[in-house]
Amino acid sequence: MQSFYDEWLNNKMSDRNEPVITSLGGGSDHIPFAYRLGIPSTYPEFLPDDGLYNTPVYHTAYDIIDVVERFTDPASFTGHLPRHRLITRLILTLIIQFACTPRLPLSILRCSQCLLDDWLKFMELVTHQIPNISEYGVNLDWVLEEIQKFKKSSQDFEDFANTVERNCTSFPSYLNRILVGVSKHFVAAGQCEKSSLKNVIQGTTGYKSVYFPHVKSSFKNLKMLYDKCKTKTLNSTELYDFKLELSNVLNCLQQLTNWLRNSWIGLTDFSLAL
Known part of the structure; x- marks a missing residue:
């Protein structure tokens, strides 16, 4: 019997041997998640074929409970609002399993791979739009090297956690606390005063999500100045801000890598089992 994630993997045809998981967005809509569950709906619209659609009445004055009950989620032999009940049960089940699991189902290795993929794309964009970026004292390879170190540390940590899970009678909560502590290293002290978005690794713009939000925002400003007047770029505030981000x-990446490397130094399967 295939699991939900097996179906997800088959439907999305991922390049890697696991489901495609995008970064978090700013919206809370559950319709895309319903599609992943294979819940059918008819959306008669002419839109780009991105695989996901909105109902014609979505976010209109006609988006009312009567339309939902009659058209988008009509009653079935199981009772009233079957789709909503299914989604509710699924969400509650995930919450309960997440709260009760001995090992938190968080993969920092997946996170590091997403960051690596995104940074490589960003490097291509920068070198394409400002080919002589290195002449302004900018070296994007430094960040790339730190992301690669973060990925290596993530792999080492997950390998160790997997070994512990196999060999110990109970999974130690200490390793879970290491996972929980990862996200705090995504916050830079310099962002606390000048921006409402404290996280320098992940951010949202409306319903979209973005990695390295401040870096990309500052590069956008730098690119505008570069296109307008290249001679002003070298000593500009825009270049300074880009380097600062x-x-x-x-x-943040250096602190995070050190956190992962140092937090379980000296630990062994035996010591954790005691």
Whole structure:
């Protein structure tokens, strides 16, 4: 019997041997998640074929409970609002399993791979739009190297956690606390005063999500100045801000890698089992 994730993997045809999981967005809509469950609906619209659609009445004055009960989620032999009840049960089940699991189902290795993929794309964009970026004292390879170190540390940590899970009678909560502590290293002290978005690794823009939000935002400003007047770029505030954001990301990644490396130094399967 295939699991939900097996079906997800088959339907999405992922390049890697696991489901495609995008970064978090700013919206809370559950319709895309319903599609992943294979719940059918008819959306008669002419839109780009991105695989996901909104109902014609979505976010209109006609988006009312009567339309839901009659058209988008009509009653079935199981009772009233079957789709909503299914989604509710699924969400509650996930919450309960997440709360009760001995080992938190969080993969920092997946996170590091997503960051690596995104940064490589960003490097291509930067070198394409400003080919002589290195002449302004910018070296994007430094961040790339730190992401690769983060990925290596993530792999080492998950390998160790997997070994512990196989060999110990109970999974130690200490390793869970290491996982929970990862996200705090995504916050740069320099962002606390000048921006409402404290996280330098992941952010949202409306319903979209973005990695390295401050770096990309500052590069956008730098690119505008570069296109307008290249001679002003070298000593510009825009270039300074871009370098500052790169430095913030670099520091966060270094702290995160050190956190993963140092937090379980000296631990063994035997010591954790005691």
